[in-house]
Amino acid sequence: MTSTEDKFAIDIDEVDTGFVQMIKKTGGPNIQSCYQCGTCSGSCPAGVRTNYLVRGIIRKALLGLKEQCISSPELWYCTTCYTCTDRCPQDVAPTDVIKAIRNVAVAEGYMLKPHQKVAQKVLETGHAVPLDSETWEKLREKVHLPTRPPNASSHPEAIEEIMKIAKKTGFDKLVADKQEAEQ
Amino acid sequence: MTNPKFYHFLGCIIPHRYPSIQKATELVFADLGMDLLDMEGATCCPAPGVFGSFDRVTWASIAARNLTIAEQGGHPITTGCNGCFASLWDANHELKHDDELRAAVNVALAEVGREFKGSIEVYHYVDALYSMVGIEKIRERVTRPFKGVRMALHPGCHWMRPKNVKQKDDSEHPHIFRDLCEASGAEYVPYKDELICCGAGGAVRTADVKVALDFTKQKFDSLEAAGGADMIVTPCPFCELQLDLGQVEIQKHFEVEYKYDIIHVSELLALAFGHEPEEFGLETHLQYIQRKSEPNWKRLGLKVES
Numbered sequence: 001m002t003s004t005e006d007k008f009a010i011d012i013d014e015v016d017t018g019f020v021q022m023i024k025k026t027g028g029p030n031i032q033s034c035y036q037c038g039t040c041s042g043s044c045p046a047g048v049r050t051n052y053l054v055r056g057i058i059r060k061a062l063l064g065l066k067e068q069c070i071s072s073p074e075l076w077y078c079t080t081c082y083t084c085t086d087r088c089p090q091d092v093a094p095t096d097v098i099k100a101i102r103n104v105a106v107a108e109g110y111m112l113k114p115h116q117k118v119a120q121k122v123l124e125t126g127h128a129v130p131l132d133s134e135t136w137e138k139l140r141e142k143v144h145l146p147t148r149p150p151n152a153s154s155h156p157e158a159i160e161e162i163m164k165i166a167k168k169t170g171f172d173k174l175v176a177d178k179q180e181a182e183q
Numbered sequence: 184m185t186n187p188k189f190y191h192f193l194g195c196i197i198p199h200r201y202p203s204i205q206k207a208t209e210l211v212f213a214d215l216g217m218d219l220l221d222m223e224g225a226t227c228c229p230a231p232g233v234f235g236s237f238d239r240v241t242w243a244s245i246a247a248r249n250l251t252i253a254e255q256g257g258h259p260i261t262t263g264c265n266g267c268f269a270s271l272w273d274a275n276h277e278l279k280h281d282d283e284l285r286a287a288v289n290v291a292l293a294e295v296g297r298e299f300k301g302s303i304e305v306y307h308y309v310d311a312l313y314s315m316v317g318i319e320k321i322r323e324r325v326t327r328p329f330k331g332v333r334m335a336l337h338p339g340c341h342w343m344r345p346k347n348v349k350q351k352d353d354s355e356h357p358h359i360f361r362d363l364c365e366a367s368g369a370e371y372v373p374y375k376d377e378l379i380c381c382g383a384g385g386a387v388r389t390a391d392v393k394v395a396l397d398f399t400k401q402k403f404d405s406l407e408a409a410g411g412a413d414m415i416v417t418p419c420p421f422c423e424l425q426l427d428l429g430q431v432e433i434q435k436h437f438e439v440e441y442k443y444d445i446i447h448v449s450e451l452l453a454l455a456f457g458h459e460p461e462e463f464g465l466e467t468h469l470q471y472i473q474r475k476s477e478p479n480w481k482r483l484g485l486k487v488e489s
Binding site for chain 1: 193195196198199200202203205206221222223224225226227229230231232233234235236237238239240241244245248269290291292294295340341344345346347354355378379380382383384385386387389390391394395397398401462463464467
């Protein structure tokens with residue numbers, strides 16, 4: 001049940017702009033051009049079937065409600081189809097804003113387990129969808145291709161390079177399992 | 184005149200799950216006098232949904248590492264995946280225009296003795312075929328037109344969006360992908376939700392497959408409302424996976440059965456150029472393997488006794 005008593009009033013005279021600055025730096029530079037017309041949500045194929053609301057997230061971000069933005073599970077329902085970006089009359093590029101907010105969320109520890117696994121797979125094999133069973137090798141043979149393609153599946157040194165890059169950017173620690181990271 | 188050369192960026196899904204697309208692309212590019220070069224040691228693009236959402240600098244650095252492989256050889260890249268195109272084209276573009284990002288990326292690349300120079304371009308197969316070969320030449324090469332075959336399209340998102348940045352086509356009224364597919368002789372069938380996303384991207388399929396499939400189902404229902412089609416053509420293997428294997432998954436999650444043959448534009452052209460389906464393994468699509476079925480040859484106008 002939702003009642004107004006459960007909600008707190010937002011004091012717009014004391015907005016914390018730190019979050020907005022963070023978003024602008026992380027890939028969503030135009031967020032402050034938003035005038036809340038709602039074209040983004042009206043165009044959003046994720047919004048029609050989930051509680052994902054682009055306009056709402058952007059408004060919350062502009063009001064400095066960082067924790068509400070980064071902890072909301074629906075943040076991860078954007079398929080990045082860019083329809084909102086192509087229709088936004090203010091060039092906010094809402095898709096990039098959402099990706100920037102996701103970056104902040106991940107940096108603060110909000111990541112879904114399946115996503116973390118995909119990221120780990122790339123560091124381990126060089127590929128998000130690896131050639132990880134004989135079934136897939138046989139599929140290649142069936143279409144008259146060499147068993148292994150010339151990508152990281154046959155170049156272990158490429159995987160080492162990916163790992164080195166991830167170490168440098170701190171990505172290896174970011175996506176490591178929690179216990180491992182603490183060791 | 185020497186043939187135009189491209190580094191062939193395979194990505195993950197094409198070489199590891201839908202290798203028929205790789206083989207078909209090799210046949211089509213060879214037929215049209217374009218050379219595809221192996222990109223030794225290329226990795227995941229990396230997946231724009233997960234990596235782009237997790238950490239922009241890491242995403243751009245891994246993409247840039249792939250770009251440097253082509254820069255060293257001095258030829259452009261071509262890819263047949265909207266996701267790979269989103270990572271490689273976008274990273275290439277952003278790194279050419281954002282000095283701060285470029286500096287951060289080159290610090291990471293220095294660890295592996297590489298540097299992003301910004302000296303090459305990235306083309307989707309659709310761009311390479313449309314802009315560098317041209318529809319006329321493609322049409323001339325067609326020896327087995329898909330006459331009377333009703334073709335629905337799923338252009339997907341990232342090869343043309345965001346439109347102001349990519350400047351490939353008008354994403355609200357696109358025509359390039361349609362023109363290319365119509366060169367096969369198939370008959371274009373419009374449906375209301377042609378331009379909506381398949382549902383797989385942005386890390387949504389990984390997060391919640393049922394929500395992703397709900398997008399896909401909407402597309403199929405929209406197509407059925409328009410009278411159906413004999414095949415659906417897409418320029419992306421991730422969309423192909425979502426529409427092809429997705430039919431098996433939709434049956435499981437929603438108890439609705441659809442039976443559409445999903446064909447990548449490279450496969451469509453390979454067939455139109457007279458190649459037999461066995462040459463590139465059209466029957467290896469995961470839908471057929473899981474359902475122990477095969478393409479609807481009759482509906483596709485293939486293998487028909489004359």
